[in-house]
Amino acid sequence: MKNRLLLWTTLLIITAILASGCQSITGQPEATSTALPVITQEPGVLAEGKLVPQKYVNLSFTSGGMIEEVLVEEGQQIEQGQPIAHLDQRQQLSAAVDNAQLELINAQQALKDLNDNAAVTTANAKQKVTVQRDAVRDAERYLTNLQSNAEQTDIDKARSNVVILKDRLDQAQEDFAPYQNKPETNVTRAQLLSKLADARNHYDDAVRLLNNLEGTTSEIDMAIAEANLSLAQASLKLAEDEYEKVKDGANPDLLESAQARVKAAETALEAAKANLTSRELTAPFTGTVARLNLKEGEQVLPGQTALVLADFSGWLVETDDLTENEVTGIFTDQDASITFDALPELEFAGKVQSISDLSADKSGDVTYTTKVSLLDSDPRLRWGMTALVQFAVP
Secondary structure: OHHHHHHHHHHHHHHHHHHOOOEOOOOOEOOOOOOOOOOOOOOOEEEEEEEEEEEEEEEEOOOOEEEEEEOOOOOOEEOOOOEEEEEOOHHHHHHHHHHHHHHHHHHHHHHHHHHHOHHHHHHHHHHHHHHHHHHHHHHHHHHHHHHOOOOHHHHHHHHHHHHHHHHHHHHHHHHHHHHOOOOOOOHHHHHHHHHHHHHHHHHHHHHHHHHHHHOOOOHHHHHHHHHHHHHHHHHHHHHHHHHHHHOOOOOHHHHHHHHHHHHHHHHHHHHHHHHHHOOEEEOOOOEEEEEEOOOOOOEEOOOOEEEEEEEEEEEEEEEEEEEHHHHOOOOOOOEEEEEEOOEEEEEEEEEEEEEOOOOEEEOOEEEEEEEEEEOOOOOOOOOOOEEEEEEOOO
């Protein structure tokens, strides 16, 4: 703004001299008058600014500690993601990340196994219900036979059932034999084992029934039969309850627990990674280390500027003295010409990149910061140089 004030002061002085009228060398007014020149403002709007890189950032650690290692130097070009410096305790935190990762893998595997075994679990539960229903039916039939007088036809039928069920038992044993040493999670093995147990129970019940029909019923036999029926009914209820839990897949309680374990492991891993990340500084973009405030062995505080990273592949001029009356004539992509106090002989082409939406109060004026990108460059340009921007008239 000082250049603009100097320009306007000069114009006012010239105007005042010309307005006083032309005089001769003797100090007397000339006989003829001279027309005053018309003073016009130079086209466009003028503003002062500072030269800055097209992208820059002040980097800092998110946690405090002792600087263990500095991996870059001031003035060095570094790539995006490249490590810059490390704080202490990284080894312990890195080990914590590895442990958390292992726990997550184990939790995910446990959940997968639970879902994979759900089909086997459901089949076994359903088979138990079938077996227990048969057991209840056999216990009821046995008790009924004890309570009634046996006839020869009943005895003959019972003998036939023993023979038939013995044959079924032998066949079930023969079918199961090839799968006897298979894993317990094998579906075919589980089904054949259930059939074998079912055949054995039927055969044993038939033998007991035949023995009872051929013998004399006692009070002890009746009490045992009643107790067996009660036990069979209770076992059936438990089997039905278990099947209800797993008929639609894995046990809901076990599934919820396994899912909670996975979620807890994921949260722990994220926290461990965050702790490790807080102990290291990496480049958010490719640029040059413009300033380095790190020394190995020193203590740093969270948020303390450790490094200034800048992208010098392009330049911007930031102005902060465009008033509310001037900014209305400025728009994005508008052409501008730029001169620097340090390089007065050169004029650079520019283009308006952005205009702030929020105003600021500067020396009593309402101003708006405007960024102008340079279309030209020069190796002598340096961050912070003072510039004068002239915006072209629309």
